[in-house]
Amino acid sequence: MDDVPLALLFASLLILLALSAMFSGGETALMAVNRYRLRHLVRIGHTGARRVEELLRQPDRLISLVLLGNNFVNVLASSIATLIALRLWGEAGIAIGAVLLTITLLIFSEVTPKTLAALHPERLAFVAGYYLSALMAVLLPLVLVVNFFSTGLLRLLGVHPQANGSNQLTREELKTLLFEAGHHFAPRHRGMLLRLLDLESVVVEDVMVHRNEVRYLDIDDNWSDQLEQLRNSPHTRLPVCRGSLDNIIGVLHLRQIMHLLAGDDFDGESLQTLLEEPYYVPEGTSLTQQLLQFQAHRAHLAIVVDEYGDTVGLVTVEDILGEIIGEFTDNPIAVKSDVHPQPDGSCLVAGSASVRELNRTMGWDLPLSDAKTLNGAILEHLEDIPTPATSLLLGDYPVEIVQTRGNVVQVARIGARMKRGS
Structure with missing residues (x-):
């Protein structure tokens, strides 16, 4: 190697340091890239995102590839640095070269590229996807051999590499994600999403109109009083009972009778023929489940009962939607x-x-x-x-x-x- 020009050795060393930086930065960028944004880009057909997702689909192969490449160029760089040190300083140059190469590798091939990749993971991940995908195609047999031995060693230690943990986020993790990404959402939209995540922990009893505030129609009242109440009701649906809310006989949809109120032939008996069967729900039902039940029953109002079957209030679709997006009707809050x-x-x-x-x-x-x-x-x-x-x-x-x-x-x-x- 004495006949190799010193300039060529320095050039080779610089190239190897650059390759080491590419491996280090590429690995950090791929591991730090936002997986959920990556999936979104894949869905809209982003070519670079597809390439990166393919690499991340088998992280054991990706890690083996990066370590193979990085160790190879670092060992080769160490050998060349030793030759250069021997040429310049003789036997004492071995120690000097080792110290200088360690500092150089640490600064230019490890800390700097990894910091840059951590700051801009998406941009650098797409770049790394090109050369790592090509290198994977060339070195796949060697990568598989390395994985075979490393997997066998892990099994001996009682670790099962195929037992991957779930990538699904819990409700609390989603809430944390929303808080951290809050600057991407309008405050109102973020509030709606957070309330939606909390919907499962809220029950009907928390949002229902309590019994003492429920407006209802008592068919035992004087007919003229009933007509007055129907004409002035701010609600589109009213529970109809006999005597009290403990004896509900149906639910009246006021839109169905507006054209009848002016007629002389409309009376209590006619009203009872228009009643819909009351729909009862327990007070401990979660809002998520109740919203689905409203959809399944095609209902807008439900009578809420306690564990003894007694009426304790009523709940509407608007009450549940109001829990998510806030009040949105024209009725006073x-x-x-x-x-x-x-x-x-x-x-x-x-x-x-x-x-x-x-x-x-x-x-x-x-x-x-x-x-x-x-x-x-x-x-x-x-x-x-x-x-x-x-x-x-x-x-x-x-x-x-x-x-x-x-x-x-x-x-x-x-x-x-x-x-x-x-």
Whole structure:
């Protein structure tokens, strides 16, 4: 090797360092590329994405290929660096060359390309896909031999390489992904997606209209009173009962009778012939399941019953969709009428207001528990019936009881959220 020009040795060393950088950067880019965006690009026909996905489909072969190439060029670079050092410094040059080559490899062939690949994985992964795919076609037999021995060694150690873990994301992982990628979504859209992921953990009882707030038609009332109620109802569907909600006989679709209300021949008996059979659901049904049931039954309203079969409220498709996208009908939002902002920044809130609705509409973070209303949350916290002027801390919010009636909190004042430690 003494007759090889020194310039040629330096040129060869530079080429090998560049190849080492390509292997190191390519490996990092391929492993760091966003797999979900990659699948999207594959679906729309991106050629580079298809090539990268093909390589990543068998990561054991990809790793073997990269290590084969990287080790080969690094060993060859070490040999050439040793020759150069011997020419320049003699026997002492071996140690000098080893130190210089280690530093050079570390900076130019490892840290720099890997950092660049980690910062721009997609762009560099598509470039690496070209030369690694070509190299895989050439070195596949050698890669298979290396994999055969490495797989055998893993099996001896009790590791089964084929037992790949699931690539499916859990609900919590999806939520984390949405938070981290929040800058790609409008805040409203991100909120909708997060609420959609939480839909399985919310039950009908959390969003239903409670029994004491349900508007219904009692056929035992005077007929003129029934007509007045039908003409002024803000709802398109009404439960029809005899005496109370414990005796529901059907559900009336008001659009079906609007043209009949002006006629003299429309009476209680005619009304009963137009009733639809009531659809009952248990209060513990998840919103995801209930939405699917609404679709299967082609229903828009369901009567909610407890474990004893007693009516506790009703739920509509709009209630569930409102949990995802917020209120969207022309009807007034109930919680708005329950909250009255005060000049000092506090709010007077009706005790019957839903805690979930308050959190969602007002942007608060009141603690959720078995109690669904503000009155229930206060009673659960105090474990006693409060009197006016009683104060408490509900979560991080100061609450003052303003008005009670019997055993029920009618109005409470909720102040601004207190900071931790204050």
